[in-house]
Amino acid sequence: MLQIGELSDLTGVPAKTIRYYEDIGLLPPARRDDNHYRLYEQKDAERLRFIRSARALDFSLQEIAQILAARDRHEPPCGHVMEIIQSHIDEIEARIRELEQLKQELTVLYDAGQDLPEDVHMRSCVCNLIQISGTKKGN
Amino acid sequence: MLQIGELSDLTGVPAKTIRYYEDIGLLPPARRDDNHYRLYEQKDAERLRFIRSARALDFSLQEIAQILAARDRHEPPCGHVMEIIQSHIDEIEARIRELEQLKQELTVLYDAGQDLPEDVHMRSCVCNLIQISGTKKGN
DNA sequence: CATAAACCTTCCAGTAGCTGGAATGTCAAG
DNA sequence: CTTGACATTCCAGCTACTGGAAGGTTTATG
Known part of the structure; x- marks a missing residue:
């Protein structure tokens, strides 16, 4: 029989998150001790570890x-999992691919910015370059 | 003088988003017509285009x-921009790099899943593989 | 003149996945 | 008796919007 903190230590999932998972129905309502503290067993730890592993693989809570x-x-x-x-x-x-593209654009921008002289009047400023670049999303 | 819908058409930013930007102070409070409709000028369109371009480069609203x-x-x-x-x-x-790693893990998992026989009793199921894999975050 | 459609307004709530904090209760040790 | 470390619930906030309700305005049409 584990308290929430022990389950947390065991699984690496914060107690707060465990309660949250219960709130949204990912974990069944926990048994309670006389003092209303949540009580857990080994199988809860397993379920939680499964959730944590799936989260690490970027599965959404809904998918899980x-x-x-x-x-x-x-x-x-x-079948569903596959x-x-x-x-x-x-x-x-x-x-x-999106990120590669974005990185490319930022790099171009950065290099262009490097070449600009100091200009207090902002006639030449990276800002102006931003206006021109990055006008691809939501054309 | 533009109405919010026209500004939206001009910049590709939804009217709702324009109001939101005003709410959070990214745009100054708009002038109002007699009927309380927001009124905009060209320079608002420019500011909005700047925001949109920077967003396309994944700058956060706070950075912008x-x-x-x-x-x-x-x-x-x-300097700050750079x-x-x-x-x-x-x-x-x-x-x-994270995503490459994740993709690698998922691919391994998928291939392993392909090789599993149908098993109604879930002794062999991708789920079990998930338990073992993906135990890297929050060790 | 009534009415419909196409604008606009504000405000509230929801999305994902937690996290922080307040106010309170419980339990063991000194 | 008090301190500290646990636990509880509930409310709010994070990002960047988006949806929808309930209403006001303007223009066109029958």
Whole structure:
């Protein structure tokens, strides 16, 4: 029988977050001690570790909730999980491409800024370059 | 003299967002028509375009606010801007590395999942793999 | 003149995933 | 008896918006 702080130490998930997970239904309502303190067992630690691992893989709480709900109903969620994983990989690849592009733009901007002389009147300022660059989103 | 909808069309920034920017002080309170409608001029469009460009470069509203405030005080914010740009580039590089790592992990997981047989009893399920993998954040 | 559509206004609430803090209760040690 | 370390609930805030309700204004049309 664990108190919330012990469960927290065991799993690395802050107590505050554990309560939050309970609030949103990701964890079932915890048993309570006579003093209303939450009481946990090993299987709670496992569930929490699963959540933490999935979060580390950038699964959303909603996705995790779906997977856990399937498991709670004793349905193997593998197919679903595999779909999520695939779509995550796709998203990550897209995001990486976006970031590469963004980095490229910022680098160009930075280099251009380096070449500008000091100008108190702001006729030449990186700001002006910003106006010109980065006009791609929401064209 | 532009109404908010026209300014929106001109800049590609939703009217709702323009009001929001005013609320948080990124735009000065707009002049009002007799009917309380907001009225804008060309220079508002420019300021808004600057904001939009900087957002496209992933500057936070706070960073943008700082830059604009400096400009409003007729101080060239170049040095500050250059610092922001540099730190953004650093962050982006770090983020890309994170995402590459994450993608790698997900790919390994996916491939392992592919090789698992159908198992109604969930003894072999990607879920179990998740428990083992992704235990890197918040060790 | 009534009415509809297309504007505009304000204000409240919600998104994700927590985190901080206040006010309060419980428990063990000195 | 008090101090400290736990726990509890509830409310608010973070980012950058976005949706929607409830209402006012303007213009066009029947």
